[in-house]
Amino acid sequence: MLYREAGQFKASYATDQQIFPIRQDRIAVAALTALAFVIVPLVADQYWLSAILIPFLIFALAAVGLNILTGYAGQLSLGTAAFMAVGAFGAWNFVLRVPGMPLLVAFALGGICAALVGIVFGLPSLRIKGFYLAVATLAAQFFVVWALTKFNWFSNYSTSGVITTQRMEILGFAFDTPRAKYFLTLTVVVVLALAAKNMVRSSIGRAWMAIRDMDVAAEVIGIPMLRTKLLAFAISSFYAGVAGALYAYCYLGTVEPEGFNLDLSFKILFMIILGGVGSILGSFLGAGFIVLLPIFLNTVARPLENLLGLSLPPGLMSNLELIVFGGLIIFFLIVEPHGLARLWQITKEKLRLWPFPH
């Protein structure tokens, strides 16, 4: 009853093609955005903002990027962290070396650097697919981290390759509190996520999905393989790059190339698998899940520890966390291989009929 599109008539093509065709969806999205922009900054404390919400948004952005490539265009990638690194170091170098470089432009340029690197490593995708491609993207992962560590021009000749981000200022307003950083991250993420949502339902998104479902068939019906695949790599890497820049500027402040290792790539891959492959919403759900899970495990373990009156050694704790994390991933894959986004879809269908059974 609550979630029912009955009575919502579409009288023009414009209303038929709008991004959220159902009124309840529009209300929900507007409410969520308002919540994120107004209520959250008012209630959330420093810890929530800088340890949970900001990384959640950044990872969600990276996951959206990977989802474009893997979920929509069907090209499995294990090199997301490398593209994030390119974005982070790119943006940092632009701010460092170009006087008066506006921050957001630097972010975008960092993203474009990542996109270019993405195109280079996406080239093999024209010949290979599946796991062969996944291993090829590993080449990007290892090569980029190596290059950033080895050639310390990228980190302005700091001995360890570590960079500390500059002070952030846009139009004279300094972004130095967690709240301000949250606003900046949120704005970038919302804009890019909306762009992605629109992209995947435009002709290019349909071309990606055609290639994902069967590339030979797609080529036969006239979709340019080279352009479409490379565009997927470029846009996905752009998203990852911007996410990387935000990761460096708004979340950590100090990053080193080694921080963008394979583990991070896997983490983002987990996000889209658990959230839902081929779903923008799923990227957010998955990111939330992966960010919250370790925190949740910790909060559960502490009282449990006190309750049982034993103090676990920290090594044991981290191993248990590893086991639970891996176990949960397997569990989720078994019970819901299509991810959290699918659960949400099922909920929507139930809501449509509720409170009637049929």
Added chain:
Amino acid sequence: MSFFFEVLIGGLLSGVMYSLVALGFVLIYKASGVFNFAQGSLVFFAALTFVGLREHGFNSALALLATLGVMIVLGLLIERIVLRPLVNQPQITLFMATIGLSFVIEGFAQLLWGANVRGLELGIQDEPIEQITTYTGMNVSKFDLSAAGIAALLVTGLALFFSRTRIGRALRAVADDHQAALAVGIPLQQIWGIVWAVAGFVALVAGLLWGARNGVQFALTFVALKALPVLIVGGFESIPGAIVGGLIVGASEKLAEVYLGPYVGGGIEGWFPYVLALVFLLFRPEGLFGEKHIDRV
């Protein structure tokens, strides 16, 4: 020139070690289409269990047998608990499941045996063989040579197992075509269980050799990453491919490090195999010995 050959031989022999790990991947991929990312963790787990059992007073032979038993049971369990419920899922889902599995195994291994680095003594010294050094002036490690010998033995054994035994033939049938194999009455799940058990055995051999080489430590799990370019060069479905790929990767990686490394500041061993694999892929998208897939609309 003798230096070149020394590097080459060293590379080839270390390549054999990569092949050992790659072999585990190939076995499972061939039979069930699962790209088993947890193979590296299995290697780690096997080595750690062996060392741990020895620390608890088992002698080597007994520890070896016990570890073998553990690995086989583990393989069967993985098949039963993780993969059977995921039958018919897309490959990427299975792949993700094995990544999750690798976390579980790593955590469990360290929980059980602790996380400190241990040495593993197999009774083979890692020293140059004197006869070869005196005749040719090259240093060839005794350990590397024995490892290569063990790998050759293992591959021969597996090849015989696959071609001469009833189970082996069933395995090949499953690898060729799941449905056809089912149709002629080959119990698919039993076969998969066996494959996982064999992969556990291969992981044990690899774990012992790698553990003796580098010490039994968490870094053993990264061995799996070294095996991936080997797979690409050789092809995912081919056992000879894993061996040849390992040799190519091992040799070229060492040669590149020695001759190319100094120009770019060294440390290229980490990514060179991948770039090499990429170049291979551009010319042979299925690897050297992989099966050619024909796409039909």
